[in-house]
Amino acid sequence: MADRVRLLVLDDYQDAARRYGPWDRVAGTVDLDVERRHLEGEELVARLQGAAVVLAMRERTRFDAALFARLPDLRLLVSTGPVNAAVDLDAARAHGVIVSGTGITQHPTAELTWGLILGLARGLAAEEANVRAGGWQLGVGTDLAGRTLGVIGLGRLGRRVARVAQAFDMTVLAWSANLDADEARGLGCEPVGKEELLRRIDVVTIHQRLSDRTRGLIGAAELALMRPGAYLVNTSRGPIVDEAALVAALHEGRLGGAALDVFDVEPLPADSPLRATPNTLLSPHLGYVTGETYERFFSDAVADVEAWLAGAPVRVLG
Numbered sequence: 001m002a003d004r005v006r007l008l009v010l011d012d013y014q015d016a017a018r019r020y021g022p023w024d025r026v027a028g029t030v031d032l033d034v035e036r037r038h039l040e041g042e043e044l045v046a047r048l049q050g051a052a053v054v055l056a057m058r059e060r061t062r063f064d065a066a067l068f069a070r071l072p073d074l075r076l077l078v079s080t081g082p083v084n085a086a087v088d089l090d091a092a093r094a095h096g097v098i099v100s101g102t103g104i105t106q107h108p109t110a111e112l113t114w115g116l117i118l119g120l121a122r123g124l125a126a127e128e129a130n131v132r133a134g135g136w137q138l139g140v141g142t143d144l145a146g147r148t149l150g151v152i153g154l155g156r157l158g159r160r161v162a163r164v165a166q167a168f169d170m171t172v173l174a175w176s177a178n179l180d181a182d183e184a185r186g187l188g189c190e191p192v193g194k195e196e197l198l199r200r201i202d203v204v205t206i207h208q209r210l211s212d213r214t215r216g217l218i219g220a221a222e223l224a225l226m227r228p229g230a231y232l233v234n235t236s237r238g239p240i241v242d243e244a245a246l247v248a249a250l251h252e253g254r255l256g257g258a259a260l261d262v263f264d265v266e267p268l269p270a271d272s273p274l275r276a277t278p279n280t281l282l283s284p285h286l287g288y289v290t291g292e293t294y295e296r297f298f299s300d301a302v303a304d305v306e307a308w309l310a311g312a313p314v315r316v317l318g
Contacts, residue, residue, distance in 0.1 A: 008051040011060035021298030065091035089318035102300030109287035110160035116259035150201035153208035210237035220245040229256040
């Protein structure tokens with residue numbers, strides 16, 4: 001191994017890696033390089049040249065077989081988080097690249113989910129903009145107490161969201177393809193079918209991983225089941241909801257609103273129809289973006305690099 005190792009951090013929009021990572025622990029061996037922009041195509045390939053170690057921020061950049069084939073210097077790819085659907089692990093192994101993950105905290109995304117629900121229910125985005133423009137009260141909000149929340153995916157995140165809903169005196173319905181009905185009841189949730197959930201809810205929130213089974217899980221037919229004025233919140237992955245169908249439903253006034261932290265393409269393109277869609281609350285994939293999460297990400301990433309340098313990689317994915 002060379003005396004010095006170049007480590008490139010990708011997609012570090014806030015220049016967080018330098019602030020939150022204990023890089024002094026590897027300063028004698030590693031040259032830290034940070035890319036704050038999101039790069040694609042030839043610009044991405046050129047930027048990656050010469051990097052033996054790459055730190056990928058979540059799933060912001062896709063590492064497929066074609067990209068690995070053009071990175072002869074790459075030996076270690078560290079992904080923040082314990083899984084990364086944007087990395088082809090088989091291709092990584094075929095090209096001799098070790099992929100290591102990090103830990104992650106679950107509560108920040110659940111907390112943001114409630115920020116988005118409250119933002120929709122009280123129209124906070126429009127009200128805040130109106131106050132800044134010199135106005136005062138603009139719309140009329142919606143109570144949450146006595147309403148019904150539908151949780152799609154009752155895993156670690158869904159459970160946290162459900163517990164908060166109960167504190168708001170909301171009825172909680174739950175559905176997922178593999179839902180344990182008795183477990184759901186034990187959590188104070190009513191297990192129902194997907195169609196029944198969508199018909200009954202006032203707010204539906206999605207907490208499932210993106211897969212072939214969940215891609216397009218909420219499409220035009222599912223949106224049509226929701227009562228007029230209902231809200232949809234997605235902090236999981238954009239493609240779980242059919243974006244075009246959602247845009248159409250909102251323009252037609254068939255929903256009360258949608259709050260989205262995730263999108264089909266990220267960063268959200270400047271010409272995305274969502275930017276001009278009414279009754280939306282849009283946030284730039286902030287679910288996990290907290291100082292505490294970044295401390296976990298970058299501390300574990302440094303430990304991954306140390307272990308790899310010592311010839312004993314840890315948290316190897318796949």
